[in-house]
Amino acid sequence: MPSELIVLDKSGDVKMIWDGEKKKEVDAAKKMFDDMKKNGYLAYTVDREGEKGEVIFDFHPQAEKIIMTPQMQGG
Amino acid sequence: MAGMAGFGTGTGSGTGVITTCGSTGIIWNQWVSVTSASQEFTFTTSTNTAASSAIWVNWSGRGSYVIPETYQQMHVDSRSVSKREIRREIKRMAVRTRQVRKITERPKRKAETLLLKHLAREQRRTWMEKDYFDFSVESRVYRIRRGSVGNVELIDDAGIVAKLCCHPRNVSSLPEADVAMSQWMMLKYNEKEFFRLANFHYQRPGYRSAA
Numbered sequence: 001m002p003s004e005l006i007v008l009d010k011s012g013d014v015k016m017i018w019d020g021e022k023k024k025e026v027d028a029a030k031k032m033f034d035d036m037k038k039n040g041y042l043a044y045t046v047d048r049e050g051e052k053g054e055v056i057f058d059f060h061p062q063a064e065k066i067i068m069t070p071q072m073q074g075g
Numbered sequence: 076m077a078g079m080a081g082f083g084t085g086t087g088s089g090t091g092v093i094t095t096c097g098s099t100g101i102i103w104n105q106w107v108s109v110t111s112a113s114q115e116f117t118f119t120t121s122t123n124t125a126a127s128s129a130i131w132v133n134w135s136g137r138g139s140y141v142i143p144e145t146y147q148q149m150h151v152d153s154r155s156v157s158k159r160e161i162r163r164e165i166k167r168m169a170v171r172t173r174q175v176r177k178i179t180e181r182p183k184r185k186a187e188t189l190l191l192k193h194l195a196r197e198q199r200r201t202w203m204e205k206d207y208f209d210f211s212v213e214s215r216v217y218r219i220r221r222g223s224v225g226n227v228e229l230i231d232d233a234g235i236v237a238k239l240c241c242h243p244r245n246v247s248s249l250p251e252a253d254v255a256m257s258q259w260m261m262l263k264y265n266e267k268e269f270f271r272l273a274n275f276h277y278q279r280p281g282y283r284s285a286a
Contacts, residue, residue, distance in 0.1 A: 006189065008186070008189075008243075008249065008253040008256060008257060009249070009253075010182060010245070010248040010249060010250075011181075011182050011185065012181065012182040012183070012184070012185025012186045012188075012189065012250060012253065013185055013186065013189050013253070040244070042257075042260075042261065042265075044260050044264050046193075053260075053263065053264050054264055055264050055265045067256075067260060069243065069253075069256065069257035069260055069261070070243035070244055070245055070249065070257060071243065071244045072241055072242065072243055072244070072257065072258075072261055072268075072269070072272055073241070073242065073243075073244050073272060074240060074241050074272045074273050074274040075224045075225065075240035075241065075242050075246070075274060
């Protein structure tokens, strides 16, 4: 089952799908993850139903789904 | 008006306004003073006879004739406000408006789709019908309303316990559904950090944050 990286941005969102068994795809997803982390993005792994999840700080190649949201601040 | 050399000495007839013209200026002045079909007259040259409305067509069709400046201006003005051009311009503006709307609406639609995909059925219903959805973290119930700032509420059976404000830094460039998704994720999986960052816009008297 392919994994999914969803990054929220001004276009709505950007999705990247990778297969945990394929190194090239994993590397591409990891690069996107790392780039967004450098920009202050927060990352959460969630299961496909979106029920269980947690905050992550490093890329998880076997994660079912990763959602990245922009840095938060008080308003 | 085949022979232009003769137009300066042409003879007019019909309404009797002009009978003989000695210069182009007089002819022109007579022509532009024709304001209705009833005033239309015929103008005769040595080689041609035509109605006044046709004379101009003949004349302007000849490259060698210099169109009087005042008429050139009238001609340009009447063209610039023609109904056909106005209709064309309205159509162009409508197309452009649709294009701009499509560009600005696309991110909103994408964000809504993503959020709705992750919400439960009841949450989807309230988001679409009432612009909010509720969820619980342990025993606490939160309500995220459509909006960007001060749109998160901690609620209980008696109503609002606290109003919180914590949102993405680039909140103004994000669709509202993305803002809600960011707030939801953080409250769900990193509630303490949310409370650390959030400002309280309202707290029920006696309320103390447990998070």
